[in-house]
Amino acid sequence: MSDGLEDVVAADTVLSDVDGRAGRLIIRGHSLDELAGRVSFEAAARLLFDGFFEGLPDDLTAALGVARVEVFAEVAALDTGLLDRTPIEAMRALTARLGDGDSLEVALRLMAAPAVFTAATVRAQAGEAPVAPDPKLGHAADILRMLRAAPASKAEIDALDTYLVTVCDHGLNASTFAARVVASTRAGLTSAVLAGISALKGPLHGGAPGPIIDMLDGIGTPDNARTWIEAALARGDRLMGFGHRVYRVRDPRADALKAAVRRMGAGAGRLAFAEAVESAILSILKAHKPDRPLDTNVEFYTALLLESLAFPPSTFTCVFAMGRVAGWIAHAREQLAGGRLIRPASRYVGPLPKAAA
Numbered sequence: 001m002s003d004g005l006e007d008v009v010a011a012d013t014v015l016s017d018v019d020g021r022a023g024r025l026i027i028r029g030h031s032l033d034e035l036a037g038r039v040s041f042e043a044a045a046r047l048l049f050d051g052f053f054e055g056l057p058d059d060l061t062a063a064l065g066v067a068r069v070e071v072f073a074e075v076a077a078l079d080t081g082l083l084d085r086t087p088i089e090a091m092r093a094l095t096a097r098l099g100d101g102d103s104l105e106v107a108l109r110l111m112a113a114p115a116v117f118t119a120a121t122v123r124a125q126a127g128e129a130p131v132a133p134d135p136k137l138g139h140a141a142d143i144l145r146m147l148r149a150a151p152a153s154k155a156e157i158d159a160l161d162t163y164l165v166t167v168c169d170h171g172l173n174a175s176t177f178a179a180r181v182v183a184s185t186r187a188g189l190t191s192a193v194l195a196g197i198s199a200l201k202g203p204l205h206g207g208a209p210g211p212i213i214d215m216l217d218g219i220g221t222p223d224n225a226r227t228w229i230e231a232a233l234a235r236g237d238r239l240m241g242f243g244h245r246v247y248r249v250r251d252p253r254a255d256a257l258k259a260a261v262r263r264m265g266a267g268a269g270r271l272a273f274a275e276a277v278e279s280a281i282l283s284i285l286k287a288h289k290p291d292r293p294l295d296t297n298v299e300f301y302t303a304l305l306l307e308s309l310a311f312p313p314s315t316f317t318c319v320f321a322m323g324r325v326a327g328w329i330a331h332a333r334e335q336l337a338g339g340r341l342i343r344p345a346s347r348y349v350g351p352l353p354k355a356a357a
Contacts, residue, residue, distance in 0.1 A: 010172060011180060011339065015048060015330050018171035020246035025253065027169055036256035037263070041139050041164035045111065045326040048169060052333035053104040060108070065135030067108035068116050068142060071098065075120040075130050083125050087315045091117040092197045100188030102336060107329045110193045114325055115139065118318040119146035140164060143322065144309065155264045156309055162260040163305055166253045167298065167320055169327030171246070175199035175206065176324075176331050183332035184342040196328040197321055206320040210313040211240045212303035215277075222276035229284050239281055241300030243292070250295040257301035264308055274304050 017026040025032040028047045035044055042060040049056055057063060074097045082090040094117040098109055112133075120130035123146075131146045140160040144152035152160075169176070179196040183189070200206035219228045232239060244251055261271055278296055285294045306316050335342075 010177065010342070010344075011335070013172070013331070013334060014051075015327065015334060016169040016171055018246050020244070021249065023249040023252050025170065032166065032252050032256055036166045036253075037158070037162045037260060039165060040161050041168070041323065041326070044165045044168050048326050048330035049104075049107070049333070052330060052337065053107065055104060061138055062135070063104075063108055064111060064139055065133070065137065065142070067105075067112040068133035068139075069135050071109050071112045071116050072120075072130075072133055074098070075116065078120060078124050078130070083121070087118055087121045087125075087312075088197065088201050088317050088321070090121040091318050091321070092194060092201075094121075095190070095197065096194055098190050100190040102189055102333070106189050107333075110189055110329060111139075111325050113193075114197075114318055114321040115143045116146065118315055118322070119143060122147060122312060122315055123149075148310065152309075159260045159264045159305060160309055163257060163302065163319070164323035166256045167302075167323040169324070169330065170253075173205065174202070176327055179328040180331050180335045180339070181342045183335040184339055186336070189329055189332055192332040193325060193328050196324065200317060200321055200324065206317045206324070209240070209299045209303040209306065209316040209320070212300055213307055213313045215240065216274060216303075219277055222273060222280075225277050225280040226284065229281055233284070233288055239285070241303065242281055242285060242296060243294040244297045249293065251297040253298035254296045254301050257298065257305050261301060261305050261308060264305075270308070271304065274300070 015028060017024075019025075027035060027044070028050070030047070035047075039047075040061070042064055045064075046056070046058070046060050049060075074094050077094060077097060078090065082093055085093070091114055095110070095113045098113060099106065116133060123130050128149070131149045133146060134142055137145065138157070138161075141152060141157045144156060144160060172180075175196040178199040179192040182195040183192040203211075215232075219225050229239065258271075278300060282295065285292075302320070303313075303316065306319055307313070311319055
């Protein structure tokens with residue numbers, strides 16, 4: 001049996017394909033290059049949802065705006081107990097208050113939930129009042145407005161849209177598989193999304209971008225990069241933002257997000273510094289581990305982009321969920337449409353009873 005189910009095909013899907021050797025990501029028949037920076041998150045979600053919901057509108061913008069307003073009512077449940085939690089734990093708890101079901105209305109509320117609940121939690125933890133959604137705005141624009149209580153620039157909105165589209169789906173990763181397993185039990189979309197959030201929370205999945213900011217701050221200057229990196233490797237530390245379970249070449253999402261940061265214009269010095277650190281790390285990894293394909297993954301420039309948009313590092317996984325929730329929902333509906341209860345076999349390797357030995 002393959003460790004970690006490596007190379008085991010667990011589902012047929014029309015949603016996305018990850019070609020790790022070619023460094024290519026296809027979403028519903030479109031390459032990432034065709035989507036990232038070119039379409040809105042709502043358009044990408046519409047692409048993923050096509051064929052899985054009756055009455056699906058051509059444009060989800062207005063319906064998703066209404067859904068943000070609807071789920072904002074649950075922000076009233078933010079109490080001291082939740083505010084003492086991490087943002088993703090608070091966001092998950094508030095999402096659990098939403099009703100379960102398999103309808104488009106439930107799906108839209110679940111798409112709205114990470115955006116609304118994360119922004120409200122961040123503000124409440126800072127002692128500021130949550131900002132109610134504006135249903136007339138696009139999703140990315142309203143996320144930034146709810147976070148800051150002020151309008152964002154077009155460049156910032158476009159950058160966040162690019163990020164949400166880039167991470168909206170990515171094959172049968174851990175959180176998506178968790179969502180499909182729960183969906184296969186007919187538990188409902190809310191239950192499936194909660195499984196996705198819980199899997200995404202882990203540091204080996206969606207919890208990795210935050211420490212990249214700590215690494216950049218620890219390095220401080222390009223001249224210090226090699227010394228810092230060599231010391232980290234000598235301690236046995238993992239360099240977050242490099243290497244991927246599937247990709248054997250550069251993660252195409254890294255370049256999409258790097259381009260989005262560059263188009264934003266702000267923080268050009270920080271980008272140049274990050275590029276210098278990236279170059280140093282790739283050089284050192286190639287020398288230290290020549291037999292392992294360790295290239296830049298999506299997390300490295302995710303950290304830089306979200307930092308530039310003023311998201312606290314503690315929320316980076318929440319923002320990941322804002323985009324990936326569309327994929328979880330689409331996979332859950334696909335599983336419902338044609339999949340059986342997911343029930344793999346296991347092989348017992350423990351001791352036998354004495355009578356059977």
